[in-house]
Amino acid sequence: MPRPRRSNRASGARTKYTDDPFEIAGVSDESDGGNVSSRRKGKTAVRGSGSSDEDFKVANDKEDEEDEEEDQDESDVEMVSENDNDRGEDGPVLHEEEVEIANPQPKRTPSSQARVFKKRQADGMLALKDDDLHSRGIRNPSDHVGKVIHLQSTFGVDEKNLLSVVYARDRWHKGIDSAFPTRASLNEAQTLPDYGYGLTFGVEPDEAIQERTRGWDWYYTDDVGGRLRKRQRTEHIDETEARQVYFLRPNREKHTVFIGPVNDQTRFDLGQQEVLNFGEAWGKVKNEPPATKETKEDGAAAKKYLAAVSPISDDQKEAYSPSKDSGSSAVLPSPPYPCVLQLWSFKAKRENSLTKALDMKSSPRLRLGLCTNWGDLRRIAWCPIPRDSRDEDEEEALKNVGLLAGIWGDGYLRVIDVKLSRDPNTTEFQKVQTPIFEAKPASTVCTCVGWLSPTDIAVGCANGFVAIWSILPSPDAPSNPIPYFYHPIHSTYILNVASAYPTNPHLLSTTSMDGETRMISIMDPQKDVVETTRMRMGSAHLSYSPFLQSFLSTDENDFVRLLATRRFFTTTAVARLPSTISAHAPSSPWHPSALYGCTGGAVYGTNPLRRLLHTKEKQWQQAWFTHEWVGGQSSDSDSPGISRFHDGYRAESVSLLRNMLGDRKLINGTVVVTIFEEGTHVTALSWNPNQAYAGWASAGLGCGLIRVEDLAI
Known part of the structure; x- marks a missing residue:
């Protein structure tokens, strides 16, 4: 009876151990009649073995050759070596399970490891078989591709x-x-x-021109814009009444501020709504004229406005709501607490260049106080769509500043048409009774807001829905307008919403308390939806940078992450802050620099463009300033305290690796988070959205100070 035919293929990799240093070095006298076998310099055999092809026996049986050919067809990745003799030109390609490791090395360097060759198409994309499954019809950003493919995939x-x-x-x-x-x-x-x-x-240049011209025609017509402006009702109130009811009660003590060179800081004492030129701490310039008040002649100079809001004190809240409300104030409408929106004017220097610097000879002043009784003003957003000036603007008695959308504590979205007196030396106080537009979804409250166009506004809700309204009036509109888009995006509270305007205004990105960050298309939110890596803690910071064509957000590890719209499912770290991130300036349409603040009182700026284009580039960031705050010596709990600023930081390159050795959060192997004083925190940041003043930045601090500076050097 003939012996059954069997394959000579090994069932698994067999490992041989030896103490002979010559065998470890690849030199043996047991084969080839005592001849010494060696390898080419710089070449490595399959799986790190030093033996030649004769050490691996392949059966000459016809059936085994057919089995190996089938195995080769089923695998699109070949394990090969750099040596041409290892490619098996006279036989089938050797697979990983066929390799016998005769002389294992203690540890191989990356240059000696077996290389993996993947079949690619002519454009560099992986060649997938018909039966291969993949989740996305785009290139995998983790593949090592050329610069052209990287730009196309991004x-x-x-x-x-x-x-x-x-x-x-x-x-x-x-x-x-x-x-x-x-x-x-x-x-x-x-x-x-x-x-x-x-x-x-x-965007097509013609479309951009039409958007800032014809896109605002509705505002100047009587049947649409006229009806909309008539909705807003305001009344002038006395300054004494406004300050007693709507403003924070003034402290008996002044806020002490130390600023200047580290070894020779200057002390300043600031009262409520007083202004300080902190450049004086570095010494006065000779023959420099002192700061003067503005005159009517100076009113012709360019002025820009900063909107600021602060919550009222707990004592004032108790006067309107003595009983403690049950439930969380974040998901329930708040009582009608008083609130005031302050509008400050800043003057620019008259220069021949495109960009203008701050005029430090002219002090900023409070121009307008908009008083409301709708609860705390939690979110504000100016309409970012540019509008060319028209003759109608100059014919009106009041100066048009812009449309301001806000989310108040009672859960409503409201839009106010902000206008000022043309006299630059006056300060007005107005009580807003009715805005030009207000709306609220049923059975929930609004949490965040973002503009999509001059007439459309997207709002995130506490129940995880996103609502979009048009502020244009209609004859049959109810008292509470119904959104034309109302769709569940998250399962819980939405923290922020941002539109990819102007590149793709139909794309919306949202962050939620559940840790998810998603991007949807409002044209089909059920199918066109993508999400990125989920975080353990929700992030309240989100904005779109048109220069980067990406969204900017943060994570729980104090990293600033970049989310490209075409690669939203992946994240790229572009900055790291020394403490928990507490503020983020909306991206500027005139430069790609991002501005972030943290609970430790530091504000950092970074330009993610270089890292986005070249992933191996070093990422640089620079501190604008750091702020420290401590309570005052007075026993009064409302004492303004003492602040200290540090300036003059240089740019630094930080490591963006996660869980790296020597992580500042690891102390004796335990992750710790530092808790700072509430007055130290950076609570709000903003860039000036105008081209000529794009370098101006403002920062709000927990102690009540606001710092405004021209960062364009």
Whole structure:
């Protein structure tokens, strides 16, 4: 009876151990009649073995050859070596399970490891078989691809998007712009070629012009804009009444501020709504005229306005709601607490350049106080869509500032048409009785707001829904307008919502208390939805940068993460702060620098563009200032306390690796989080949204101080 035929293929990898140093080095006298076998310099055999092809026997049986050919067809990854003799030119390709490791090495360097070759198409994309499954019809960003493929997978193949990125690279790739924007780069907007789409971020230039001109025609018509403006009702109130009821009660003591050189800081004492030029702490310039009050002649100079709001004291709240409300105030409407929105004016220098600097000879002043009885003003957002000035604006008795949307404590969304007196030396106090638009979803409250167009506003809700309203009036509109878009995006409280305007205004990104960050298309929110890595804690910081074509957010590890719209499912770390991130400035439409503040009182700026274009580039960040606060010596709980500022930081390159050795949060192997005084926190940040003043930035602190500075060096 003939012996059954069996394959010579080993059932598994067999490991041979030896103490012979010559065998470990790949030298043996047991084979080839005592001849010494060696390898080529710089070449490595399969799986790190030092033996030749003769050490691996492949059966010459016809059936075994057919089995190996089938195995080769089922695998699209081949384990090969750099040596041409290891490719098995006279036989089938050797697979991982066929390799016998004769001489294992103690530890191989990366250069000696077996390389994995993947079959690719002509454009660099992986060649997938018909039966291979994949979750996304786009390139995998973790694959090592060329720069062209990287740009296409990040920004798309449309020349509009690519040309806008090239324009951003030409303007902001310089090392001096690695943290804060420079005045020279801001002024280059007039000289550098925009490639047709650079200034509009991929939008057709004609459409951008129509949006800031014809897109605002409705506001100047009598049947639409006229009816809308008539809805808003305000009344002038006395300054004494406004300060006693709506403003924070003034402290008996002044706020002590130390600022200047580290070894020679100057002390200043600030009262409520007083202004300080902290440049005086570094010494006065000779023959510099002192700060003077504004005159009517100065009123012709350019002025910009800063909106600020602060909550009222607990004593004032108790006067309106003596009983303790049950439930959480974040998900339930609050009582009608008084609140005031302050509008401060800042004057710019008269310069011939495109960008303007702050005029330090003219002190900022309070121009308007908008008083309401709708609870605390929790979120504010100016309409970001530009509007060209018209003759009708000059014919009106009041100066038009813009449309301001806000979320009040009673859960309503309201839009106010902010207007000022043309006299720059007056301070007005108005009580808003009815805005031009207000709405609230049923059985929930609004939590965050973002503009989509001059007439459309998106709002996040406490129940996880996103609602979109049009503020345009209609004849049959009910008292509480119904949103034309109302869809569940999350399962719980939405913390922030942002639109990818102007590149893709139909794309909305949201963050929620459940830790999820999602992006949807309002055209089909059920199918066109993508989410990124879930966090353990929800992030309240989210904005869209048109220069980067990406959303910027944060995570629980104090990292700033970048989410490209075409690669939203992946995250890229672009900055790291020394403590918990507490504030984020909405991205500017004139430069790619991002501004973040933390609970430790520090504010950092960074430019993520270099890292977005080249993932191996070092990421730089620079501290604007750091702030420390301690309570005063007085026993009064309402004491303003003492603040100290540190300035003059240089840019630094930080490691963006997670769980790295020596992590500042690890103390004796335990993760710790530092809790700072509430007055130290950075509570609000903002860039000036106008082109000529794009370098101006403002920071609000927990102790009540507001710092405004021109960061364009």
